Amino acid sequence: MSDIKEITQALLKFRDERDWAQFHNAKDLALALNIEAAELLEAFLWKASEQADIDKVSEELADVIAFALLLAEKYDLDVKQIVLQKIEQNAQKYPVEKSRGSAKKYTEL
Amino acid sequence: MSDIKEITQALLKFRDERDWAQFHNAKDLALALNIEAAELLEAFLWKASEQADIDKVSEELADVIAFALLLAEKYDLDVKQIVLQKIEQNAQKYPVEKSRGSAKKYTEL
Amino acid sequence: MSDIKEITQALLKFRDERDWAQFHNAKDLALALNIEAAELLEAFLWKASEQADIDKVSEELADVIAFALLLAEKYDLDVKQIVLQKIEQNAQKYPVEKSRGSAKKYTEL
Amino acid sequence: MSDIKEITQALLKFRDERDWAQFHNAKDLALALNIEAAELLEAFLWKASEQADIDKVSEELADVIAFALLLAEKYDLDVKQIVLQKIEQNAQKYPVEKSRGSAKKYTEL
Numbered sequence: 242m243s244d245i246k247e248i249t250q251a252l253l254k255f256r257d258e259r260d261w262a263q264f265h266n267a268k269d270l271a272l273a274l275n276i277e278a279a280e281l282l283e284a285f286l287w288k289a290s291e292q293a294d295i296d297k298v299s300e301e302l303a304d305v306i307a308f309a310l311l312l313a314e315k316y317d318l319d320v321k322q323i324v325l326q327k328i329e330q331n332a333q334k335y336p337v338e339k340s341r342g343s344a345k346k347y348t349e350l
Numbered sequence: 351m352s353d354i355k356e357i358t359q360a361l362l363k364f365r366d367e368r369d370w371a372q373f374h375n376a377k378d379l380a381l382a383l384n385i386e387a388a389e390l391l392e393a394f395l396w397k398a399s400e401q402a403d404i405d406k407v408s409e410e411l412a413d414v415i416a417f418a419l420l421l422a423e424k425y426d427l428d429v430k431q432i433v434l435q436k437i438e439q440n441a442q443k444y445p446v447e448k449s450r451g452s453a454k455k456y457t458e459l
Numbered sequence: 460m461s462d463i464k465e466i467t468q469a470l471l472k473f474r475d476e477r478d479w480a481q482f483h484n485a486k487d488l489a490l491a492l493n494i495e496a497a498e499l500l501e502a503f504l505w506k507a508s509e510q511a512d513i514d515k516v517s518e519e520l521a522d523v524i525a526f527a528l529l530l531a532e533k534y535d536l537d538v539k540q541i542v543l544q545k546i547e548q549n550a551q552k553y554p555v556e557k558s559r560g561s562a563k564k565y566t567e568l
Numbered sequence: 569m570s571d572i573k574e575i576t577q578a579l580l581k582f583r584d585e586r587d588w589a590q591f592h593n594a595k596d597l598a599l600a601l602n603i604e605a606a607e608l609l610e611a612f613l614w615k616a617s618e619q620a621d622i623d624k625v626s627e628e629l630a631d632v633i634a635f636a637l638l639l640a641e642k643y644d645l646d647v648k649q650i651v652l653q654k655i656e657q658n659a660q661k662y663p664v665e666k667s668r669g670s671a672k673k674y675t676e677l
Contacts, residue, residue, distance in 0.1 A: 243353040248429070251437055255437050255440065259444060259446060259449050259450050259451070260450050261451075261453070264614040266399040266413060267402060268397075268399035272391065272490070274414065275384075275388060275390075276606045276613065278387040278606070279383045279606030279607075280606075281383065282380050282602060283599075285599065286379040286596060286600060287596050288597050289377070290376045290377035290378070298376070299427055299432050300398070300432075300436060304436060305434045306418050306432075307437075308412060309415050310433075312407070313411060318411065320357075320404050320415060321356065323409075324419075325357065325429075328361065332410075335368060337367050337368060342368070343368050344506070348370045381504050384500060384602060385497045385498075387497070388497030389497075390492060393495065395487060395490050396487050396491075403623075440478040452552060453613075453615070461571040462571055463571050466660055468651055469655055470655065473659065476660060476668075477667050477668050477669070478668050478669045479669075479671070486615075486616070492608065495607060496632075499602075499639075502598070503595040503598050508595035508596070511594060511595070517645055517650050518642060520636060520639055520645065520672035521653065521654035522654060523601065524636050524647060526631070527632055528651075530625070534625060534626065536623055536626055538571075538575075538633060539571045539574065541633075542578070542633055542637075544630065545634065546621050546634075548581050557627075558586050559586050564637075565573045
């Protein structure tokens with residue numbers, strides 16, 4: 242079993258033991274993901290990047306990934322496939338010769 | 351190679367072909383993740399959960415996961431390990447008997 | 460008429476001319492506010508604070524404030540009162556002598 | 569003095585008593601605003617819009633507005649002016665005849 246599948250199974254088991262599938266509609270999962278992303282952001286607030294507490298980053302990142310995988314599962318999306326596809330799309334938006342060494346958005350290249 | 355490792359390698363290759371490591375400090379990766387999370391949220395705006403466009407959800411979710419994996423790589427975090435650990439922690443915050451069928455936050459249980 | 464009231468009136472007029480009150484439930488207004496906040500954040504992505512484009516900041520900040528006022532109006536909240544009250548609460552969480560010159564969260568003071 | 573000016577003065581006084589201007593660069597203020605926006609969103613998580621706790625909404629909304637006004641002050645932006653300007657811009661993106669009763673984004677109209 243792939244590691245993504247394995248993590249997803251553990252998340253579903255945790256959810257189902259608590260009978261939480263009833264709350265986990267896709268919209269609220271997206272809200273939850275945003276809330277956890279903001280808690281991750283809080284690890285960097287009023288700080289230089291290097292000053293962030295790694296344990297806090299690690300914990301909040303775990304929460305973000307958990308909700309991302311639950312959302313992927315909700316739509317039966319293959320995580321590896323959608324990310325590799327997105328990389329291909331981005332490669333077209335950001336051709337190497339135009340975007341090399343530049344932080345500009347593709348709309349400004 | 352695990353799925354997560356494989357996706358991460360593809361992301362790093364994409365980044366390095368464009369010489370973008372210089373922009374990818376942890377704090378800005380956390381910003382990027384939040385921005386993508388909000389684009390995911392936009393797929394649900396002014397809509398019932400079922401009305402969201404799945405292609406949009408899939409694309410934005412891919413972006414969220416991409417930045418999450420880049421951030422994990424930045425800190426050399428093992429994604430499977432940190433999520434499984436977080437599930438264990440949450441199991442203590444949300445004991446089955448107290449949280450079953452309830453959407454309350456652990457601070458209110 | 461106060462500034463806040465005047466801006467709120469203009470927002471409601473814009474909304475009602477388009478018959479959008481039907482979409483503006485409080486939950487979706489909170490989503491919209493988060494989406495606009497993330498667009499504001501994007502003005503600072505991969506950049507030092509001083510490099511942000513002020514016109515972009517100004518536009519996105521306007522959107523954030525617009526949804527904040529619409530949400531306040533939804534609950535009939537007096538913006539001046541709730542902010543001044545929050546300042547008082549924060550003054551208790553962050554006593555001057557403990558928090559002076561420190562960026563720590565009140566839970567860590 | 570306008571109410572926005574009055575609230576802003578109170579925020580600056582609170583900030584300066586604690587010598588916090590040193591942390592309040594525009595980028596971190598934008599992070600703080602996003603973090604508070606997500607706490608506001610949390611008031612609606614796993615809930616129908618009507619079930620949100622109004623006191624929590626009110627508190628988090630106050631925080632959002634506080635950081636929005638601090639950011640506006642940072643750039644010396646006139647809040648009333650930028651919001652009224654944005655309404656005018658949006659009126660062009662969303663002409664009444666095209667957008668009436670529709671929640672579509674202007675890019676899809």
